[in-house]
Amino acid sequence: MxxxxxxxxxxxxxxxxxxxxxxxxxxxxxxxTAVVTVTDDGGSSGRLRRDFAILPPGDIRNCMVAxxxxxxxxxxxxxxxxxxxxxxxGHSFGNLFLTALTHIxxxxxxxxxxxxxxxxxxxxIFPSTSQNVQLEAVxxxxxxxxxxxxxxxxxRHIATIRLRPRLCKPLPETLEAIAAADLIxxxxxxxxxxxxxxxxxxxxxxxIRASRATKAYFVNLMWQPGETIRFRASDHIRAIHQxxxxxxxxxxxxxxxxxxxxxxxxxxxxxxxxxENDIETIKAMGIRVVQAELLKESQVVRHDxxxxxxxxxxxxxSSRRRRMKEADES
Numbered sequence: 087m088x089x090x091x092x093x094x095x096x097x098x099x100x101x102x103x104x105x106x107x108x109x110x111x112x113x114x115x116x117x118x119t120a121v122v123t124v125t126d127d128g129g130s131s132g133r134l135r136r137d138f139a140i141l142p143p144g145d146i147r148n149c150m151v152a153x154x155x156x157x158x159x160x161x162x163x164x165x166x167x168x169x170x171x172x173x174x175x176g177h178s179f180g181n182l183f184l185t186a187l188t189h190i191x192x193x194x195x196x197x198x199x200x201x202x203x204x205x206x207x208x209x210x211i212f213p214s215t216s217q218n219v220q221l222e223a224v225x226x227x228x229x230x231x232x233x234x235x236x237x238x239x240x241x242r243h244i245a246t247i248r249l250r251p252r253l254c255k256p257l258p259e260t261l262e263a264i265a266a267a268d269l270i271x272x273x274x275x276x277x278x279x280x281x282x283x284x285x286x287x288x289x290x291x292x293x294i295r296a297s298r299a300t301k302a303y304f305v306n307l308m309w310q311p312g313e314t315i316r317f318r319a320s321d322h323i324r325a326i327h328q329x330x331x332x333x334x335x336x337x338x339x340x341x342x343x344x345x346x347x348x349x350x351x352x353x354x355x356x357x358x359x360x361x362e363n364d365i366e367t368i369k370a371m372g373i374r375v376v377q378a379e380l381l382k383e384s385q386v387v388r389h390d391x392x393x394x395x396x397x398x399x400x401x402x403x404s405s406r407r408r409r410m411k412e413a414d415e416s
Contacts (some may be wrong), residue, residue, distance in 0.1 A: 097275040101276070118208060120149045184197055239313060304338055320367040342380075
């Protein structure tokens with residue numbers, strides 16, 4: 087129990103970075119690994135992908151900032167976004183830094199590791215694959231939509247998503263971290279464009295399934311237009327299992343805090359409601375449910391990073407105790 091708790095957090099977008107930020111601030115001794123989706127094709131990341139044929143740096147940059155020990159200058163520098171300038175407007179310094187370092191080192195994953203050393207991040211960050219992949223979605227009417235940005239803007243139900251090329255491999259370090267983990271988390275974050283794409287990388291779902299770690303899914307708080315309108319918590323889990331080729335999740339972490347009425351009305355204008363936590367249905371799937379007050383009070387509905395991290399730590403400690411007991415009994 088004295089060795090660091092090993093947590094592998096898988097996802098992308100603001101949800102993953104929020105969880106990482108909470109874990110970084112924990113006083114517990116942790117070995118944190120973030121596995122980040124690399125399918126973004128919009129904004130600054132999309133432009134850099136098209137111009138320089140690199141993996142999208144945006145989500146990874148956010149995770150670096152979240153895990154950085156320097157909350158003052160360096161993290162602000164990596165977040166800085168140019169507001170003008172021919173060719174610079176809209177780009178963040180962190181994205182440009184990662185792009186330049188990729189060209190210097192010749193390898194995106196190596197550039198991520200070297201950037202992490204500059205920022206003195208607390209943990210490791212790995213792209214889910216080093217291959218330049220694109221996301222494709224098949225909608226309920228059979229329409230094929232290519233690219234994460236277009237998928238997010240679709241207003242028809244997503245039947246399945248897939249990567250192009252179909253066969254892409256993870257980094258060996260990712261599989262090693264998954265095998266050694268006490269806890270593996272999925273989400274929070276966009277179901278079809280942040281969480282599930284990681285499950286489409288050959289070997290990752292199999293490694294998660296084989297790991298003795300507890301596997302926990304942090305269920306989203308609200309419906310997401312273009313992805314999960316009318317999805318209940320159990321629907322999120324089914325979609326993950328469908329794309330991962332079978333059951334994966336041991337624990338579903340759901341929010342028990344109500345969204346305040348004024349904020350619910352604001353979201354309702356966009357026809358967005360809180361995700362229904364159909365707890366009995368989840369339990370009938372053989373999945374344990376952990377309820378916690380995870381809502382952050384702000385102008386938007388977000389997970390509170392400290393509270394989400396606290397749940398993750400409890401699950402990691404419980405998993406470590408279970409693994410030690412199993413080892414003693416064997």
